[in-house]
Amino acid sequence: MARIQWKVHELPWRLKNSMGSFFSWIKLLRVTLYYNHFTNVSVAMETCLEPIFWFVDKFAKYLGPIFMTMVIFLTTSVVVIFYTCLLPHVYAQSTSRTVFHLVFGHWLLINIVFNYIMAAFTNPGTPPMEIPETVSICRKCIGPKPPRTHHCSVCDRCILKMDHHCPWLNNCVGFYTHRFFFLFCCYMFCGSLYVCFTGYDVFTEHFYGKTPYPFPAVLYPLNLVYDVVNKTLSTAPTVHNNYNLEVTHEHQSYHLAVIFEFLVCSAVAIAILGLIVWHFRMISRGETNIEMHINKKERERLRKKGIAFRNPYDFGFIENWRIFFGIENGTGRSFVRHILFPSVHQPTGDGLTWPHEIYQGDHMLQLL
Structure with missing residues (x-):
């Protein structure tokens, strides 16, 4: 019969050997992953993100119509709530303000709808x-x-001149759609801020409330139950209670609509602001999202050789924006007519050939 003996005094060195083997395996794994001289943190991150890239390649085509439906639904709901809840509130305050909101609000709405339709259904080239x-x-x-x-x-x-594939448009942002995409983001950001500022006083009134309740205003259903219980225990007639319950139900719908309007618009404004800043930086430098990564690697490669890299498509801050909007000198187009108002004009050129900015001597400029 086998006899088992416990050797407590061997436990420390056995544990030490096990931990040593484990850390040796971790070290070998790290050295194996970084064996290639050209491997860096960016390559490691891209390798880790391969499953996400695979998912995007396989399912982005099917998610595009879903995202487009979400954009249309949220935009439509915001517009409907604005007409039914916020605009009557503005009209009750001042007629002149109502006229301003009708003109300014419809100007934003027309630009948002126009640029979204053009960005989603125009061939990028x-x-x-x-x-x-x-x-x-x-x-x-x-x-x-x-x-x-x-x-x-x-x-x-x-x-042509691909920037990225936008699932919210179900279309590529390229040579013929980049301007519509950027203007849609700008006008959507302005429209979201406009709705937030217009309905801020109504939102604060309904979110925080005027009467004390045991729950926060965002948990309105619980406060509604609390209010119903108090009315049920009161000595008021039954008809009066039913009337109050009906009014409270209507007030609840109005309450939820106002809060939904403000939260959606504020979230959209925050999300789009980062996108606008990102594209503003790239357009100012005369490059696309893909070219930004290519130029970054090229800049690092040439820096090791002591050579300064210059983007050949960078014509300066002002000229880059004129080229992007298609309002260069000699085209007869203006910022007010073709940017502040809907315009179907196409960018200059055909997207096949591009002028190059010439930097005399800069292509061999040694870094100091």
Whole structure:
């Protein structure tokens, strides 16, 4: 019969050997992952995000219509609540303010709807088989790629001056849609702030309330139950209680609509603000979202060689914005007419060839 002996005095060194083996395995794993000289934190992060990229490639095409439905539903609900709840509140205060809100609000609404429709349903631009200038051959389309053209795995085609694929538009942001996309973000941000400022006093009144309740205003159903219980225990007639309950139910719908309006608009404004700042920085530098990452790697590569990198499509802050909006000198277009109001004008050029900014000597400028 086997005999088991417990050797307590061997436990420390056995535990030490086990921990040593475990840490040796961790060290070997780390060295194995970073064996390649070119591996860095960015490559490791991209490797970890591969499942997300796979999910986007496989399902973004199907999620696009869902996201578009969400945008249309939220925008429509905000507009309906504004007409039914906030506009009567403004009209009760002043007629002149009502006229201002009707003019200014409809100006924002028209620009939001117009730019969203154009960004969602306009072809962002695809290169033909015969192009005047070829940079490379697309490995997926097996076709020539003009400068600043990239392949979209969701749309399964090459896009001229591709920035990114937007699931909220179910379309690519490219040469013919970048301006509509950016203007939609700007007008949506202004519209969200406008609704928040217009209904702020109504929101604070309904969110915080005027009468003391045991629960916060955001938990209105619990406060409603508390109010109903108090009215039931009171000595008032039954008809009076029923009348109050009916009024309270209507007040609840109005209350929830006002809170929903403010919370949705404030969340959209915060989210879109970061997107606007990001694109503002890229447009000011004359590059797209994809080119920003390419130029960053190229800048780091040339810096090691002591060479300064310059973006060949950067013509300066003002000129970059004129090119982006398509209102360069000589086009006969103006900022007021073609940017502040809906306009279907196309950007200058065909998206196949691009002018280059020439920096004399800068391409071999040694870094100090």
